[in-house]
Amino acid sequence: MLLLDRHGRKDDSFAQLENGKKIAGKAPLVPLAALEAQLAAQGGAPLGVLVENNVRTAELEPYFGKLALIAIRFPSATDGRGFSLARQLRERGFIGVLRASGPLFSDQFPQALACGFDEVEIPDANAARQPVEQWLAARDRITLAYQHENGLGESILELRRARTLEKNLTGAKNV
Amino acid sequence: MYRYDEFDERLVRERVAQFASQVERRVAGALTEEEFRPLRLKNGLYLQLHAYMLRIAVPYGTLHARQLRQLAHIADVYDRGYGHFTTRQNLQFNWPKLKDVPAILGLLADVEMHCIQSSGNCIRNVTADHFSGVAHDELEDPRPVAELLRQWSSLHPEFEWLGRKFKIAVTGAAQDRAVLKSHDVGVRILRDPTTQQVGYQILVGGGLGRTPMVGRILREFLPREKLLSYLEAVLRVYNLEGRRDNKYKARIKILVHEIGIDAIRAKVEAEFAAIDSGRTDVDAQEFARIAAFFAPPAYESLPDVSRKLEQAQASDEELAHFVEHNLFRHKQRGYTALTISLKPVGQAPGDATSHQMRVIADLAEKYSFDEARVSHAQNIVLPHVRLDDVPEIFAVLRAEGLGTPNVGLLTDILACPGLDYCALATARSIPVAQALAEHFADPAKQKEIGDFSIKISGCINACGHHHVGNIGILGLEKKGAESYQITIGGDPGENYALGELLGPGLPAELVPEAVDRVVAVYLARREPGESFIEAYRRLGLAPFKAAFKEIADAVA
Numbered sequence: 001m002l003l004l005d006r007h008g009r010k011d012d013s014f015a016q017l018e019n020g021k022k023i024a025g026k027a028p029l030v031p032l033a034a035l036e037a038q039l040a041a042q043g044g045a046p047l048g049v050l051v052e053n054n055v056r057t058a059e060l061e062p063y064f065g066k067l068a069l070i071a072i073r074f075p076s077a078t079d080g081r082g083f084s085l086a087r088q089l090r091e092r093g094f095i096g097v098l099r100a101s102g103p104l105f106s107d108q109f110p111q112a113l114a115c116g117f118d119e120v121e122i123p124d125a126n127a128a129r130q131p132v133e134q135w136l137a138a139r140d141r142i143t144l145a146y147q148h149e150n151g152l153g154e155s156i157l158e159l160r161r162a163r164t165l166e167k168n169l170t171g172a173k174n175v
Numbered sequence: 176m177y178r179y180d181e182f183d184e185r186l187v188r189e190r191v192a193q194f195a196s197q198v199e200r201r202v203a204g205a206l207t208e209e210e211f212r213p214l215r216l217k218n219g220l221y222l223q224l225h226a227y228m229l230r231i232a233v234p235y236g237t238l239h240a241r242q243l244r245q246l247a248h249i250a251d252v253y254d255r256g257y258g259h260f261t262t263r264q265n266l267q268f269n270w271p272k273l274k275d276v277p278a279i280l281g282l283l284a285d286v287e288m289h290c291i292q293s294s295g296n297c298i299r300n301v302t303a304d305h306f307s308g309v310a311h312d313e314l315e316d317p318r319p320v321a322e323l324l325r326q327w328s329s330l331h332p333e334f335e336w337l338g339r340k341f342k343i344a345v346t347g348a349a350q351d352r353a354v355l356k357s358h359d360v361g362v363r364i365l366r367d368p369t370t371q372q373v374g375y376q377i378l379v380g381g382g383l384g385r386t387p388m389v390g391r392i393l394r395e396f397l398p399r400e401k402l403l404s405y406l407e408a409v410l411r412v413y414n415l416e417g418r419r420d421n422k423y424k425a426r427i428k429i430l431v432h433e434i435g436i437d438a439i440r441a442k443v444e445a446e447f448a449a450i451d452s453g454r455t456d457v458d459a460q461e462f463a464r465i466a467a468f469f470a471p472p473a474y475e476s477l478p479d480v481s482r483k484l485e486q487a488q489a490s491d492e493e494l495a496h497f498v499e500h501n502l503f504r505h506k507q508r509g510y511t512a513l514t515i516s517l518k519p520v521g522q523a524p525g526d527a528t529s530h531q532m533r534v535i536a537d538l539a540e541k542y543s544f545d546e547a548r549v550s551h552a553q554n555i556v557l558p559h560v561r562l563d564d565v566p567e568i569f570a571v572l573r574a575e576g577l578g579t580p581n582v583g584l585l586t587d588i589l590a591c592p593g594l595d596y597c598a599l600a601t602a603r604s605i606p607v608a609q610a611l612a613e614h615f616a617d618p619a620k621q622k623e624i625g626d627f628s629i630k631i632s633g634c635i636n637a638c639g640h641h642h643v644g645n646i647g648i649l650g651l652e653k654k655g656a657e658s659y660q661i662t663i664g665g666d667p668g669e670n671y672a673l674g675e676l677l678g679p680g681l682p683a684e685l686v687p688e689a690v691d692r693v694v695a696v697y698l699a700r701r702e703p704g705e706s707f708i709e710a711y712r713r714l715g716l717a718p719f720k721a722a723f724k725e726i727a728d729a730v731a
Contacts, residue, residue, distance in 0.1 A: 054415075078213055078296070080336025084414040087333050091451055105210045107197065114332035129205050141193045144186045146326045148454045149333075156182045156326070157461055164460075 002127035003099075005119040006139060006151075009132050012121070014048045014069055029071060032059065039066060050101065053081040057088045064094045071121070074102030083115040087149065090116035106130045106138040113139065113151035176237055176546060177322045177468045179287045186329070187284045190291060194218050195277040217297055217335070219290030220276060224598045229268045229276060230293040231283060235303035235321040235345070236264030236549035243536035243547060245286040247529035253279055258532070260517060260525040262589060262640055263342070264302050264549040265293055269596055291329055296337045296425075298328035298410070302344045304352045305550035308469060309512045309558045311504045315364045315373060317347040319466040320402070323457065324362075327403050334410050338417040338425035341410070342382075354551060354667040356381045356390040357643060359427045360409060367396050374398050379409065379439065380431030383637035387673050388428040391436045393443065400459065404452035405443075411450075412442045472544035472559055477509025481562035494569050496580035496618060502565070503556075511562055513543075515555040515572060516579040516587060520612040523605045524590045525553030534575045542568055552589055554582065585627040585694075586612040589640055593633030593650060594657075600633035602650025602657035607631055607683055614687035624694055626706045630665070643667040645708050646690055647674040659686050663693060663719055664711050675716055677723040685726055692722040 003012045015026035022028050027046040030038045035049050048069030051060065060070065070089060072082040086098050100112045101121045112120055120135075148155050154162070179187070194214075201211040219230035231246070238246075246266060250258050253275050254268040261267055271279060283289055293300055301324045308316040324343060328334070334341070344353040347364035355361030361378035375397045381390025397405050413427045416434075431439050488495040503512040515535060518524050527535070535555055539547040542564045543557040550556055560568065572578040581587045588611060591597065593604030608631055615621055630644030634651070641647030647662035659681050662674030681689055694707075696718050701710045711719065 077210060078336055079419055080334075080338075081415055081419070083333050083336060084411045088411070088415075091449065105206065107193075107206075107210075107214060108336075111332040111335055129207070134200070134205060137196075141196065142186065142189045142330065144182055144189070145332070146186075146329055147331055147333075151332070156186070157458055159182055160180070160461065160464070 001121050001124060002132070003119060003121045004132055004135055006113055008136060010119065013046075014071075016050070027068060029069070035063065039063070048097075048099075053079060053085055055085070057085065057092055060089065060094070061092055064092075064096070067094075067096050069097040069099060070094065071099040071101045072117075074100055074104055077103050077105055077108065083111060086112075086115040086117050090149075106135045109135050109138045110142060110151060114145070114147070114149055115151075116149070176239055177234075177318075177465065183326075184284070184287070187287070187289045187291075190218075190289065190330070191277060191280040191284055194280060198273065198277060213295055213336075216295035217292055218276075218280070219293035220273075221294060222598065223269065223596050224594070224600075225596070226270050227273055227276070228596065229271045229279065229290060230261070231266045231268070231288060231290050232293040232300040233265050233288075233549050234325045235301060235307065235318055236305050236551075237318065238539075238547045238549065239545045240536035240540040240547075242286045242288055243532050243539065245282060245288070247532035247536070249279055249282055250529040250532070257526055257528045259523070259592065260527060260549050260553050260555070262525075262551050262553060262591070262638060263300060264305070264551055265300055266549070267592075269592070294340075296339050296341075297335050298331065298337075298341045298343065301325050301328065302342070302353060302358075302551060304346045304348055305548045305552075305556050306352060306503055306512050306558070307347065307548075308471065309503075309505050309507075309510075310348045310350075310352075311506050312349040313347050313506070314349070314366060315347040316466075316469050317345040317353075317362075317364055318469045319462065320347075320362060320364065320375075321345045322465050322468075323402070323462060324406075327406070331410075333407075334414060337410075337414055338419050339422060339427075341413070341427065343406075351668050351671075352551075354640070354643065356671040357383055357640070357667065358390060359413075360393075360406065361390050362402070365396070372398065375402055377405065377409075380428040380436070382426050382428040383640055383642050384426070385423060385635040385637070386426075386429065386432075387637070387642040388432060389671060389673070391431065393436070393440055399462075400456045401447075401452065403457050404450050404455040405447050407455050408443050408447035408450055412439065412446055416442065471507070472546075474507045474510060474559070475561070477507075477561065477563075479508050481509065481565070483563045484565050487566035491566075493573065493578070493580065494566060496622070497569050497572075497578060498565065499622075500580045500584060501582045505559070507559075509562055511560050511565065513557045513560045513565065513568060514550065514582045515557065515577050516581050517554050517577075518581060518587050518612065519576055519579045520586060520616045521609055523592075523595075524588050524608050527555070531575060531577060534571065534577065538568055538571060552582075552587065554587070580618065581621060583626050583628075584621040585615045585624050585629060586621060588612060588629045588631060589644070590631040591633050591638035593631075593639075597633060597638075599636055600650070601635075601652040602633050602659065603683070604631045604633040604639055604648075604650060607648060607650065607659065607686055610683070611687050611690060614691065623698070624707065626708070627694075628665075628667075629690070640667065641665070642673045643671070644674060645711070646693065648686060651680060653680060657683055659683060661686070661689060661693075661723070663716065664708070666708055670708075670712075677716075677720055678727045679730075681727065681730060685730060689723055689726045692726055693719050696722045 378390035632639035665674030
């Protein structure tokens, strides 16, 4: 598996349990069904949950403050439910790490970032075809967006407002 | 017309470079065919039966002369000298080469055009009434809303990977010329009866295809500033809840059908309430900036009636026919919206040669404030023509084979590309349209029949809108042969209706005769002033079915 964020490859500080046991040095990443039990065992230590893309935001909302990471599984690259789910989690107030986990490809990286994902975890076979450099290049190919939530910075609307303001200021100076 | 600013332009340029990179990475193997396919589709590039097809977005069907000339240039250099105007107001080229596509996209960007989201499972090109801004029955020009939606939906990061395509249409007129009820979402500009405020009625869940469904009212009245946040909620509910297990059941219409309009309304309203609408609301200043591009042109003050046109008609019967059928009443006195029919007898509906595109560009520039429109009926409209200029325009059109006076008549046939081009098709459409046009070629006969629509699809995906044709023709494949199912009574307008089946499928050569029999029932039994569709509604299916049966029995 390759894990990367907007800056490049990163080490995974989370790991799924093996035979019900935590991996040393890693925070546990558990399915939603095991979340309650693991929370009790954790005693406040960092914890992540791995969810399918048809989970309801309302099911996760009670745990927002207790979760360091939510990983959303993408069963395929073209199943875009995870993008809306991520957006919804962010809008409802989740501020921990959001991970997209599955066979996404590099051209989807800017979309994932714009929807509120911090990082993407892809299978090795995909990473072999599309190494980290391709993901970083894909991130920067489109530098503008009409939408507010864009992972880039100011939207085109905000840029237009700034331009108008600048013009008005220049106009005022010239008078 | 809307003009790009530096940001619109840069975005489109970057998109061209992005696609060039995608092609390179596909060739190098970094992208698999499975990964590349949706990327090329979102750039309008299909793999057809014989070659690639490139679909160019014509937002809400609006074009100026420079754009038309550029399309003509592309047709000459990269295609076979013609293009095909589609039922979604777009333009398709049928023979481009993959290696040329980035260059074509660059040429399009030079004239503020693109292929973004003209295909693929995303929000498609937004369509609008082709008489926007000029129609006498209009409350408000829908193009500013359509342009706002074009920008909002372009490369929307959350909605690039929907379960299926998503089509939006807008109208601001009393009569629905944008077929709102066939769209995933329809936006109707209207005035709230109590507050008199202008806002939107939102329809959802319409669609043709293999499961035709009529759009339902999702929201009776939406305040203007809430349009984008509300649509964001609709799209999010669809993206999260729409079916993903079967692509034929993945459109929002199936979700509406399965959970019910009330349930989907409740979900959308809940999401709408939760969305941080302050950030996604429509910015009034930005809307005003866009709307300013669509201000009416500098019309002259003219009398209602043109003596010049009246005199010319008196001595030219063809011109008189043209005036009768191809002009549409304009808001502005002394002006008309003139429709150029791309349905001359014997030609593929919606096709235009590069030469014809240039002729239309010249006419638009000289007589229509540099504007032309593509209609969903696959014709071209010159929206702002002085009545005085109609004789001169008609003279040019007639000389170029563009003067067919058949708008809204039987030979103004709408047809998909069918098995002549399309990889999905089960039968040919174009030859059936041509045969029908030839059968009913006599202008006097067409005039006698009056308003009549034939719509032909070459497969159940219904790109030819056959469900809403007065006569709908669906081409299927039965035991290795083409077979055509005929429906009657479809209507895309205010009295929206899906057609009903007349009987078993027929071979292509019997289709004109079958339509003739149906027409004969109408002519024999109509009341004075009654149109075909009105007569059908009064008489019901039975007499038409009986007449059709005589033909069907002859085959069986």
